[in-house]
Amino acid sequence: MQHQPNSAKCPAHAPSDHPALPPARIGILLANLGTPDHYDYWSMRRYLGEFLSDRRVIDYSPWLWQPLLQLVILTKRPFTSGAAYKSIWNHDKGESPLMTITKDQTAKITETLKARYGDDVMVDFCMRYGNPSTKSKVRAMVEAGCDKILFFPLYPQYAGATSATANDAFFAALMEEKWQPTSRTVPPYFDHPLYIEALAQSIERAYADIADRPDILVCSYHGVPKRYLMEGDPYHCQCQKTTRLLKERLGWDDTQITTTFQSRFGPEEWLQPYTVEEVARLAEAGKKKIAVCAPAFSADCIETLEEINEEIRESFEEAGGEQFTYIPCLNDEDAHITALSAVIEENLKGWID
Numbered sequence: 001m002q003h004q005p006n007s008a009k010c011p012a013h014a015p016s017d018h019p020a021l022p023p024a025r026i027g028i029l030l031a032n033l034g035t036p037d038h039y040d041y042w043s044m045r046r047y048l049g050e051f052l053s054d055r056r057v058i059d060y061s062p063w064l065w066q067p068l069l070q071l072v073i074l075t076k077r078p079f080t081s082g083a084a085y086k087s088i089w090n091h092d093k094g095e096s097p098l099m100t101i102t103k104d105q106t107a108k109i110t111e112t113l114k115a116r117y118g119d120d121v122m123v124d125f126c127m128r129y130g131n132p133s134t135k136s137k138v139r140a141m142v143e144a145g146c147d148k149i150l151f152f153p154l155y156p157q158y159a160g161a162t163s164a165t166a167n168d169a170f171f172a173a174l175m176e177e178k179w180q181p182t183s184r185t186v187p188p189y190f191d192h193p194l195y196i197e198a199l200a201q202s203i204e205r206a207y208a209d210i211a212d213r214p215d216i217l218v219c220s221y222h223g224v225p226k227r228y229l230m231e232g233d234p235y236h237c238q239c240q241k242t243t244r245l246l247k248e249r250l251g252w253d254d255t256q257i258t259t260t261f262q263s264r265f266g267p268e269e270w271l272q273p274y275t276v277e278e279v280a281r282l283a284e285a286g287k288k289k290i291a292v293c294a295p296a297f298s299a300d301c302i303e304t305l306e307e308i309n310e311e312i313r314e315s316f317e318e319a320g321g322e323q324f325t326y327i328p329c330l331n332d333e334d335a336h337i338t339a340l341s342a343v344i345e346e347n348l349k350g351w352i353d
């Protein structure tokens, strides 16, 4: 089925000053978390302020949370996080790795989908926090003639703090459109066979390059407060299922792979076990060679390049660990682009085939 051209302008009845309408097309809008424009104090403060004010991320009453955030956290954390960003920054391009990788993914997905659908589709990306904003990209797609938009949060596992808040920003952007495009959001793909396959291939490739086979693979997922799980967020279960499917695809048993959660923030209990503690425990228990991968992240970012590959590595080595291998995220690897493009194609059904 071909996408139908825009038929809203009827030449016989249109007034002479009727606005011009571009040919109708389908927009595919990829969304990631967002990243600071720079690692200086004010860029960091702006980014963290927007992120940590999102009640899908931190759900405390703003009356209690905002004074603490504005007066305490945002006076210190922009410095420490800014230094961490500086250590991983893509200085050649003047942007964070998350931004560079998201652009590369967008370019490759565009190429794949254009080869299949031609100019009936346009592909772009937006961020939940910072730039380019979701609102600006929805506006640009509507202006370019998109009367349908498929919105794709690039998180394999659903969490209120990631997928839902990305969707919220998308719906808020639609609220401002006079002629609102028909819209769909892409569901989580934590169990999609091609995502599992891409993960498995990346592990097999990494293991083939390591002379001394690791004792165990640690699948480290970004954490959330445990309370969110108790309140109905399926993130924890989806992470566990991704690890199980990966284990089955690799043909491994439970001694060769484990699930942990990283990036704890604040005093509440988060999902356990905490990666930083678990890698130390593994070293102390005699697992001196480990590999760590991060299946919840579609692109390498501060949480993987700095937290896993620097802080968590250090925790392992201080506890007596000897060989630590970080396995990069799927980023713009071919198998990942194939998986993401397949998820998109499945969700375009009925709009264009």
Ligand SMILES: C=CC1=C(C)c2cc3[nH]c(cc4nc(cc5[nH]c(cc1n2)c(C)c5CCC(=O)O)C(CCC(=O)O)=C4C)c(C)c3C=C
Pocket: 033, 034, 035, 036, 048, 057, 058, 077, 081, 096, 098, 155, 159, 161, 162, 222, 223, 224, 225, 235, 263, 265, 296, 297, 300, 301, 302, 303
């Ligand atoms: C404070 C609460 C946080 C929750 C809950 C949270 C959930 C969550 N986040 C990601 C993915 C990413 N988080 C990233 C950075 C980051 N995350 C938090 C806090 C929470 N995340 C902070 C404060 C930061 C900023 C860095 C820092 O100051 O520590 C990123 C990286 C962005 C980048 O530019 O590189 C990603 C990606 C997931 C998947 C998730 C829950 C499922």
Ligand SMILES: [Fe+2]
Pocket: 222, 263
């Ligand atoms: Fe985070």
Ligand SMILES: [Fe+2]
Pocket: 236, 237, 238, 240
């Ligand atoms: Fe669970």
